[in-house]
Amino acid sequence: xxxxxxxxxxxxxxxxxxxxxxxxxxxxxxxxxxxxxxxxxxxxxxxxxxxxxxxxxxxxxxxxxxxxxxxxxxxxxxxxxxxxxxxxxxxxxxxxxxxxxxxxxxxxxxxxxxxxxxxxxxxxxxxxxxxxxxxxxxxxxxxxxxxxxxxxxxxxxxxxxxxxxxxxxxxxxxxxxxxxxxxxxxxxxxxxxxxxxxxxxxxxxxxxxxxxxxxxxxxxxxxxxxxxxxxxxxxxxxxxxxxxxxxxxxxxxxxxxxxxxxxxxxxxxxxxxxxxxxxxxxxxxxxxxxxxxxxxxxxxxxxxxxxxxxxxxxxxxxxxxxxxxxxxxxxxxxxxxxxxxxxxxxxxxxxxxx
Amino acid sequence: xxxxxxxxxxxxxxxxxxxxxxxxxxxxxxxxxxxxxxxxxxxxxxxxxxxxxxxxxxxxxxxxxxxxxxxxxxxxxxxxxxxxxxxxxxxxxxxxxxxxxxxxxxxxxxxxxxxxxxxxxxxxxxxxxxxxxxxxxxxxxxxxxxxxxxxxxxxxxxxxxxxxxxxxxxxxxxxxxxxxxxxxxxxxxxxxxxxxxxxxxxxxxxxxxxxxxxxxxxxxxxxxxxxxxxxxxxxxxxxxxxxxxxxxxxxxxxxxxxxxxxxxxxxxxxxxxxxxxxxxxxxxxxxxxxxxxxxxxxxxxxxxxxxxxxxxxxxxxxxxxxxxxx
Numbered sequence: 001x002x003x004x005x006x007x008x009x010x011x012x013x014x015x016x017x018x019x020x021x022x023x024x025x026x027x028x029x030x031x032x033x034x035x036x037x038x039x040x041x042x043x044x045x046x047x048x049x050x051x052x053x054x055x056x057x058x059x060x061x062x063x064x065x066x067x068x069x070x071x072x073x074x075x076x077x078x079x080x081x082x083x084x085x086x087x088x089x090x091x092x093x094x095x096x097x098x099x100x101x102x103x104x105x106x107x108x109x110x111x112x113x114x115x116x117x118x119x120x121x122x123x124x125x126x127x128x129x130x131x132x133x134x135x136x137x138x139x140x141x142x143x144x145x146x147x148x149x150x151x152x153x154x155x156x157x158x159x160x161x162x163x164x165x166x167x168x169x170x171x172x173x174x175x176x177x178x179x180x181x182x183x184x185x186x187x188x189x190x191x192x193x194x195x196x197x198x199x200x201x202x203x204x205x206x207x208x209x210x211x212x213x214x215x216x217x218x219x220x221x222x223x224x225x226x227x228x229x230x231x232x233x234x235x236x237x238x239x240x241x242x243x244x245x246x247x248x249x250x251x252x253x254x255x256x257x258x259x260x261x262x263x264x265x266x267x268x269x270x271x272x273x274x275x276x277x278x279x280x281x282x283x284x285x286x287x288x289x290x291x292x293x294x295x296x297x298x299x300x301x302x303x304x305x306x307x308x309x310x311x312x313x314x315x316x317x318x319x320x321x322x323x324x325x326x327x328x329x330x331x332x333x334x335x336x337x338x339x340x341x342x343x344x345x346x347x348x349x350x351x352x353x354x
Numbered sequence: 355x356x357x358x359x360x361x362x363x364x365x366x367x368x369x370x371x372x373x374x375x376x377x378x379x380x381x382x383x384x385x386x387x388x389x390x391x392x393x394x395x396x397x398x399x400x401x402x403x404x405x406x407x408x409x410x411x412x413x414x415x416x417x418x419x420x421x422x423x424x425x426x427x428x429x430x431x432x433x434x435x436x437x438x439x440x441x442x443x444x445x446x447x448x449x450x451x452x453x454x455x456x457x458x459x460x461x462x463x464x465x466x467x468x469x470x471x472x473x474x475x476x477x478x479x480x481x482x483x484x485x486x487x488x489x490x491x492x493x494x495x496x497x498x499x500x501x502x503x504x505x506x507x508x509x510x511x512x513x514x515x516x517x518x519x520x521x522x523x524x525x526x527x528x529x530x531x532x533x534x535x536x537x538x539x540x541x542x543x544x545x546x547x548x549x550x551x552x553x554x555x556x557x558x559x560x561x562x563x564x565x566x567x568x569x570x571x572x573x574x575x576x577x578x579x580x581x582x583x584x585x586x587x588x589x590x591x592x593x594x595x596x597x598x599x600x601x602x603x604x605x606x607x608x609x610x611x612x613x614x615x616x617x618x619x620x621x622x623x624x625x626x627x628x629x630x631x632x633x634x635x636x637x638x639x640x641x642x643x644x645x646x647x648x649x650x651x652x653x654x655x656x657x658x659x660x661x662x663x664x665x666x667x668x669x670x671x672x673x674x675x676x677x678x679x680x
Contacts, residue, residue, distance in 0.1 A: 120458065120459060120460045120462075121460045123457070123458055123459075123460050124458045124459065124460070128458045128459075130458075130459050130462065130463070132459075132462050132463065137426060138455065138459070138463075140451070142446060142450045142451070145419060145446065145447060145450060145451050146419075147419070148415065148416045148418075148419025148420050148422075148423070148447070149419045149420070149422045149423040149426070149451065150423060151416075151419065151420045151423055152419065152420040152421060152422055152423015152424040152425070152426065152427075152429075152431075153423040153424070153426055153427055154423070155420065155423065155424055156423070156424050156426075156427035156428065156429055157427075159405070159429070166423075178413075178415060178443075179415050179416065179419065179446075182411070182413040182415055182416035182419075183416060183419070185411055185413070185416075186410070186411060186413070186416050186420060189411065342457070342460075342461065343456055343457045343459075343460060343461035344456070344457050344495050344496050345456075345496070345520050346456060346461075346464050346466075346518070346519030346520045347519075348461055350495070351596075
């Protein structure tokens with residue numbers, strides 16, 4: 001018997017093509033207002049991420065950044081259908097999901113710049129964006145850690161009978177770490193109101209996920225092991241993400257337990273800022289650029305009769321907002337050195353009282 | 355006053371905490387129906403229900419991660435790690451998230467999670483079931499690390515740990531689970547604060563610093579040293595992080611000789627931190643270097659060799675002799 005991996009010539013992977021159709025969801029039952037909101041979100045994320053990239057190149061963003069360029073539709077689709085008091089858990093690639101919960105852009109950008117007016121006073125940085133008041137329960141930079149934490153938050157909602165759902169986003173690489181499997185089992189056993197969303201962008205950091213995973217669909221092919229349905233959606237189509245999210249949230253909210261969704265998408269850039277992505281086979285990026293989330297959605301909105309001028313207006317408003325946020329972030333003061341010592345303990349300090 | 359074993363004292367402490375606060379939950383492997391492999395949670399599920407005393411899957415990372423998520427939303431989970439060596443699969447969550455989320459969230463997040471760990475050897479168990487992993491956690495900022503050594507402290511410290519808004523790594527000396535003492539359960543006036551160390555035997559010639567299972571060994575050593583005409587002070591540290599430094603330093607300055615005793619390997623153990631701090635702050639008061647008695651730099655041995663490995667009365671007294679040899 002050969003193992004699935006033996007059939008994979010390691011390091012040589014074929015181009016993975018996007019879905020062929022971009023019109024599948026044209027007639028979907030989604031309010032125009034919601035679609036316009038998603039269009040705005042797509043552009044907020046795109047323009048924000050581009051600005052973050054530019055500012056990194058200008059040496060204004062210290063540390064690292066992990067961008068969601070090309071992956072905007074997942075955040076836009078889910079963000080548009082989550083209840084205000086639902087919980088989001090994201091990874092270090094979490095700018096998009098933070099924006100999608102309505103967290104102000106200025107605070108996020110200033111946080112990337114490590115400024116005092118940042119979301120976390122400059123203490124969290126790009127990888128740890130958190131805003132409890134917006135239901136953004138944190139970005140987690142250790143792979144898999146937050147799936148189990150999302151379970152705990154979901155469990156708290158179950159205790160309270162509040163109807164809240166925890167939505168946990170993670171990458172394809174996460175599906176191979178133990179915490180992923182621990183979390184799915186927990187959630188299934190205790191019927192927790194949690195939706196796990198695998199953003200399969202085809203690459204685990206710098207390696208094709210197909211080269212190091214025993215099954216073709218890293219998340220969906222594992223669903224059956226936990227008694228869950230395999231769900232795969234076009235992660236570049238905001239409507240497909242919205243519809244999948246609506247069903248999943250309804251399922252989890254009504255007490256029927258967790259849902260696992262695999263959203264197939266593509267990371268336009270490399271893993272992090274320093275990565276040019278040379279391991280991608282020729283032609284792959286071009287194929288996915290033709291299936292770009294913003295391009296798909298603009299085409300759809302025009303087909304259903306939204307005037308181009310209205311879409312242009314949204315894009316222009318977002319551009320102005322990003323510019324304003326950039327200025328505010330750049331003008332923010334740097335944190336005092338004392339910040340390095342705060343909040344180690346629950347009393348706010350780092351040394352003990354005695 | 356009630357006579358209780360150390361394990362029963364923990365059980366009663368948790369029961370009291372659960373009665374006081376409906377947000378207190380117990381979770382871990384076999385803690386519910388079985389009551390835990392050491393029966394520390396015996397009867398709690400029967401009395402508080404399956405919603406509050408949860409039999410989890412065998413998945414330590416998942417236990418701690420889930421507890422973090424519950425604590426994020428106001429619950430106070432008390433997690434049992436079945437044996438010391440089993441904490442390592444959970445170390446990721448403890449070190450990278452539990453200890454650090456409050457700081458990186460600018461204090462917006464508090465994580466009142468207690469991680470109970472039966473620790474140490476002496477019961478004829480083997481590797482993974484007899485270890486002393488405290489130094490891994492004292493090295494990590496943001497974790498309170500405490501160790502009880504006797505039933506009364508077990509009773510008070512577990513309740514204080516549960517009430518703490520900081521995450522607490524709570525070490526229980528498994529070979530002392532069956533030791534008994536009379537505990538005043540009616541009053542809290544006698545409770546020392548969780549971070550306070552305690553002089554459990556006053557002395558004048560040398561100080562023995564210990565915590566958890568080694569406190570009793572040190573008390574026995576102090577009794578034996580009387581025959582040699584030496585008066586040994588024994589301090590039960592109780593809390594390793596934060597450390598009750600003033601009490602430790604005062605004793606070191608007064609006696610001039612200090613021996614640190616722990617079951618964990620001496621190499622890079624918590625004793626090294628104590629020796630460094632005492633040397634730095636009491637240098638001109640010391641008659642000898644701060645010495646350490648502890649486990650060897652080997653993996654925990656098979657049970658037939660356990661007695662040879664564990665610090666005993668002789669190893670402690672040998673170290674005391676060396677301290678007097680300077």
